[in-house]
Amino acid sequence: MLVSVKSFKELTTKDVYAVLQLRSEIFVVEQNCVYQDVDGKDFKAFHVLGYKDNNLVAYTRIFKSGDYFKEASIGRVVVKKSERKHKYGYVIMQESIAAVKEHLQETTIKISAQKYLLKFYNNLGFKEEGEEYLEDGIPHMVMYKH
Template identity: 90%
Template sequence: MIVCVKSFNELTTKDLYAVLQLRSEIFVVEQNCVYQDIDGKDFNALHVLGFKNDKLVAYTRIFKPGDYFKEASIGRVVVKKSERQHKYGYSIMEASIAAVKEHLQQTTIKISAQKYLLKFYNNLGFKEDGEEYLEDGIPHMVMYKH
């Protein structure tokens, strides 16, 4: 998988279409969750794109402190279902953590993690903080990496 980091203005129309298609495929269709994915926050995000054979297979978006949470954050973590056996979730998250350090000069990262993925995020150094809550009908937990 080849990973690149782009600002919103650096995304090509093909990149943007692939990002929105992948996010919709997973967060709306696969998870059967009707919500507004296109939330106006993409303009301020750095987009971490993972390509395999020129096809987008993994993605996250990252924010500097104050643009989403008080801390730097990573969100919209997604891997195409047919590619999950390759552990691209770890690759895209490791690239995202590195991008937070390199592009934002931050080491503390806050995420809103789907509860069923806690072990995945624990393996990346994130720790739970606070109580479980529902976001779009899905159990989540706040997690931090310092």
């Protein structure tokens, strides 16, 4: 998998289409969750794209502190279902953590994690804080990496 980090302006129309298609495939269809994915925040984000054979198979978006949360953040973490066996979730997250440091010059990262993925994020150095809450009907936890 080849990973690149792009600002919104650097995304091609093919990139934008692939991102929206993958996010919809996972968050709306697979997770059966009706919500507004296109939230107007993509313009401020850096986009971490994982391509395999010219197909987008993994993605996140990252924000500098103050643009989403008070702290820098990583969100919209997705890996195409057929590609999860390759551990691309770890690859795209490690690249995203590195991108926060390189592109944003920040080290504290806040995420809103789906609760069933706590162990995955713990393995990447994130620690949960606070109480469980529902976001779009799915249990989540706030997690930090310092």
